[in-house]
Amino acid sequence: MNAIIPDYVTPDAETAAILAKARAGQRLTPDEALILAVAAPLHEWCGAAMTARLARHGRNAYYVHNVHINFTNVCVNACRFCAFFKAKGAAGARTLSVADIVAALDARGDAPIREIHVVGGLNPELPLEYYLDMLRAIGQARPDAGIKAFTAVEVAHLADTRGVSEYDILGALADAGLMMLPGGGAEVFAPALREKLCPEKISGERWLQIHATAHGMGLPTNATMLFGHIENWADRIAHLSALRDLQDLTGGFTCFIPLAYQPANNALGAKGPDGVTVLRLMAVSRLFLDNIPHLKAYWAMLGIKAAQMALWAGADDFDGTIVEERIGHAAGADSPKGLTLPELRQAIEAAGMVPVERTPDFRPLT
Ligand code: V47
Numbered sequence: 001m002n003a004i005i006p007d008y009v010t011p012d013a014e015t016a017a018i019l020a021k022a023r024a025g026q027r028l029t030p031d032e033a034l035i036l037a038v039a040a041p042l043h044e045w046c047g048a049a050m051t052a053r054l055a056r057h058g059r060n061a062y063y064v065h066n067v068h069i070n071f072t073n074v075c076v077n078a079c080r081f082c083a084f085f086k087a088k089g090a091a092g093a094r095t096l097s098v099a100d101i102v103a104a105l106d107a108r109g110d111a112p113i114r115e116i117h118v119v120g121g122l123n124p125e126l127p128l129e130y131y132l133d134m135l136r137a138i139g140q141a142r143p144d145a146g147i148k149a150f151t152a153v154e155v156a157h158l159a160d161t162r163g164v165s166e167y168d169i170l171g172a173l174a175d176a177g178l179m180m181l182p183g184g185g186a187e188v189f190a191p192a193l194r195e196k197l198c199p200e201k202i203s204g205e206r207w208l209q210i211h212a213t214a215h216g217m218g219l220p221t222n223a224t225m226l227f228g229h230i231e232n233w234a235d236r237i238a239h240l241s242a243l244r245d246l247q248d249l250t251g252g253f254t255c256f257i258p259l260a261y262q263p264a265n266n267a268l269g270a271k272g273p274d275g276v277t278v279l280r281l282m283a284v285s286r287l288f289l290d291n292i293p294h295l296k297a298y299w300a301m302l303g304i305k306a307a308q309m310a311l312w313a314g315a316d317d318f319d320g321t322i323v324e325e326r327i328g329h330a331a332g333a334d335s336p337k338g339l340t341l342p343e344l345r346q347a348i349e350a351a352g353m354v355p356v357e358r359t360p361d362f363r364p365l366t
Contacts, residue, residue: 015039022048022287025055030241030288037233037284042276049283049314056293057316061353062362063344066115066320067108070327071096071134075121077153079187079198081229083265083331085121095123098130098137105141108323113142115320115360118149119184122157128172131158135176146179146360148222152210153185156202166210170217180361181214183222183257188231189239196230197268204239208246215252220361223253223292227281228261228273236281240288247291254362255294255317256285260301264332278306279313286314294362299347300325303335308351317362318348318355 011019018032019040028036036045072095075085086093096104105116116138120126131150138147150158150173159166170178187197189204202210211221225239240256247253258281263272273281286295296317297310307318323338339347348355357365 009041011039011041011044019044019048023051025052025290027290028288030237033240033284033288034233034237036287037237037280042279045283046279046313049286050312052286052290053295053314053316059352059354060316060356060364061311061348061351062294062317062356062358062364063348064115064320064358064360065111065113065341066117066360067105067113067323068325069096069101069104069116069118070120071101071118072120072123072126073326074123074125076124077122077198077200079201080268081187081197081226081261081266081270081331082327083262084327088123088125095126098133101134102137102141105138113145114357114365116142116145116147116149117182117322117360118147119151119154119182122154124161128158128162128169132172132176135173135178139177147177148180148182148360149173149178151182151185152207152214152221153202155181155210156206166213167217170210170214170219174217174219178219180219180254181211181221183224183255186224186239187226188235189242190231190235193231193235197226204242208242211252212246212250215250220252220254222255222257222296224257224259226259226261228277229263229268229270237284237288240285244289244291247289251291253292255296256289256292257296257298258282258285259298260306262301262328262331262333266331275306275309278302279309282310282313282315299339300335300337301328301333303333304347308347311348311351311353317358318344320344 018036073086074088074093155166155169158169186207214221223243261272294317295315297307297315298319299307321339325337345355
């Protein structure tokens with residue numbers, strides 16, 4: 001039996017030495033992180049991540065009163081893992097007008113929303129002016145909220161269709177009210193995997209370069225990694241390593257979000273991560289990404305129960321109310337589509353953490 005199932009309970013000498021380094025808060029090399037991620041006993045590994053989390057954030061678990069708006073599901077990229085996109089004219093294809101978006105926000109009444117999270121497909125029929133009008137209209141409708149909008153993939157699409165630089169696009173979006181970029185579109189950076197997962201999408205290099213440009217302009221951004229499909233631990237560590245290297249240069253990433261792959265209704269057909277992989281990845285993210293302040297347990301993709309456990313493996317953020325999550329749910333996520341503020345706080349408290357409301361860029365409100 002031991003020949004098949006590795007002994008995850010007693011670390012060997014090499015693993016024990018790297019664990020001691022992690023516990024002492026020393027920077028791990030990619031090779032060391034890989035060894036720990038696959039070989040360290042889970043309780044030791046999560047314990048080290050928990051120590052790092054407590055040192056940075058105590059028992060705080062941040063959350064945000066937010067709304068997700070997906071303004072179009074029409075997309076020319078056809079990523080194999082995505083169940084959200086539709087081809088132009090296909091059944092279920094939908095694009096919101098700016099007036100629709102304002103109406104959806106008005107429908108929330110006087111709820112004190114702090115974050116509007118806006119992402120959509122690459123719909124070639126939407127000009128840059130639509131994006132700028134949308135930002136201005138959201139800003140007018142919700143002056144107290146910050147707008148976190150448009151992935152690097154959308155920024156590249158706008159730059160390419162408009163024939164201008166990404167710097168120009170980001171500048172125009174910022175002038176119209178953009179506060180920060182969300183972390184989507186990173187998937188897994190390894191080119192060979194991208195070829196299988198999302199061959200039409202921008203490269204990992206371009207994704208990183210757009211975030212670097214945003215950071216240089218003073219726009220903070222988040223970062224994601226889609227995990228639990230066809231990637232392995234070496235791919236995951238290489239992805240984290242690219243993020244850490246950029247963060248050493250710019251300091252512009254606010255939060256890292258491991259996105260648990262949801263397997264239904266798409267062309268990829270892989271399985272999705274198990275619970276132990278979720279905990280191992282959370283722990284390695286907290287310990288390896290020593291320069292990115294926040295780590296999100298994104299309940300919409302993880303499910304509430306795994307997200308609560310992730311708070312004990314290094315995560316310090318629980319995202320927000322969301323109201324209607326569409327991307328994960330199109331692919332079969334069995335979490336709720338949204339949570340009320342009391343439900344969100346209760347989930348955090350039941351996990352033994354202290355809920356702290358925050359802004360999109362993680363300024364605490366309570
Ligand atoms: O980029 C697509 C992913 C992302 C699937 O920055 C899938 O605060 C799982 O980036 N299974 C969009 N994931 C979501 C995202 C995000 C969410 C919440 C907060 C923030 C933030 C960012 O969703 C896409 C893609 O990587 N995705 N299909 C799927 N089947």
